[in-house]
Amino acid sequence: MNEKESQVVNPAQSENDVIRVEDVSKVFKLRRTHTLKESLVWALTGRRAEMVNIFHALDDVSFNIPSGQTVGLLGFNGSGKSTMLKLISGVMRPDQGSIKVRGKIAGLIEVGAGFHPDLTGRENVYLNGAILGMTEAEIDAAYDDIVAFSEIEQFIDTEVKFYSSGMFLRLAFSVAVHTNPDIFLIDEILAVGDAPFQRKCLDRIRELRASGKSLVIVSHDLNMVEELCDRAIVLEKGKVVFDGPAAEGVKRLRPED
Numbered sequence: 234m235n236e237k238e239s240q241v242v243n244p245a246q247s248e249n250d251v252i253r254v255e256d257v258s259k260v261f262k263l264r265r266t267h268t269l270k271e272s273l274v275w276a277l278t279g280r281r282a283e284m285v286n287i288f289h290a291l292d293d294v295s296f297n298i299p300s301g302q303t304v305g306l307l308g309f310n311g312s313g314k315s316t317m318l319k320l321i322s323g324v325m326r327p328d329q330g331s332i333k334v335r336g337k338i339a340g341l342i343e344v345g346a347g348f349h350p351d352l353t354g355r356e357n358v359y360l361n362g363a364i365l366g367m368t369e370a371e372i373d374a375a376y377d378d379i380v381a382f383s384e385i386e387q388f389i390d391t392e393v394k395f396y397s398s399g400m401f402l403r404l405a406f407s408v409a410v411h412t413n414p415d416i417f418l419i420d421e422i423l424a425v426g427d428a429p430f431q432r433k434c435l436d437r438i439r440e441l442r443a444s445g446k447s448l449v450i451v452s453h454d455l456n457m458v459e460e461l462c463d464r465a466i467v468l469e470k471g472k473v474v475f476d477g478p479a480a481e482g483v484k485r486l487r488p489e490d
């Protein structure tokens with residue numbers, strides 16, 4: 234068998250699973266421009282045919298993640314990684330299959346999602362904390378730590394529409410880690426952070442890992458994934474083509490010499 238052919242066995246379930254993804258598919262309808270001929274045919278055939286392309290972002294995906302595991306979700310652009318994280322987080326629903334999650338989930342999926350542009354950083358900490366399941370008293374108790382970790386004290390009473398993407402990331406990451414989640418989802422978070430903040434986030438991610446939390450990390454930084462993750466799941470055109478040790482998974486993504 235070619236080394237890069239699919240290497241996936243049916244995922245085994247365990248009592249320890251915190252995430253179970255079973256036969257999940259997600260389709261998107263892509264609008265596109267049409268030729269005059271296509272439009273005429275569409276009109277003449279009683280407008281029965283679809284004027285959109287159906288696109289399978291995820292196609293029959295299954296995997297289980299046991300408690301305490303750090304999993305890198307890998308794949309080239311458009312392979313379905315972010316869509317998978319959105320389904321796990323519950324912001325999007327699958328068209329087919331099921332996703333079961335056990336425990337408190339938090340994460341950074343789209344930096345700035347859950348933030349209201351017209352509210353200040355301080356107000357958004359409360360809003361975002363509440364969205365992530367914290368009570369007001371819990372946010373009060375964690376507030377100073379959240380702001381200190383983000384290092385944006387100076388701008389905390391500024392409306393977040395004036396924030397840079399790095400500032401958004403700082404506040405969003407800080408709130409998310411302070412919710413004390415059992416499962417932490419991270420989508421390319423480090424891309425917009427500067428080097429010192431990236432290092433700080435990575436240290437915190439290592440701490441979460443060491444304390445037995447489960448993490449799912451989407452990243453194109455293969456060195457980071459290899460160093461940080463126990464396991465890699467590689468998606469290709471919406472299908473799982475590899476599920477196994479992180480070092481082997483990243484090999485599939487590295488350009489061949």
Ligand SMILES: Nc1ncnc2c1ncn2[C@@H]1O[C@H](COP(=O)(O)OP(=O)(O)OP(=O)(O)O)[C@@H](O)[C@H]1O
Pocket residue numbers: 261262263290308309310311312313314315316317
């Ligand atoms: N809301 C949407 N509507 C239509 N198509 C979408 C939507 N979200 C994602 N897609 C499409 O689904 C495919 C998978 O997207 P996804 O963002 O999950 O890929 P990805 O693996 O995270 O890619 P990247 O590495 O570029 O971030 C892409 O072709 C994308 O255009």
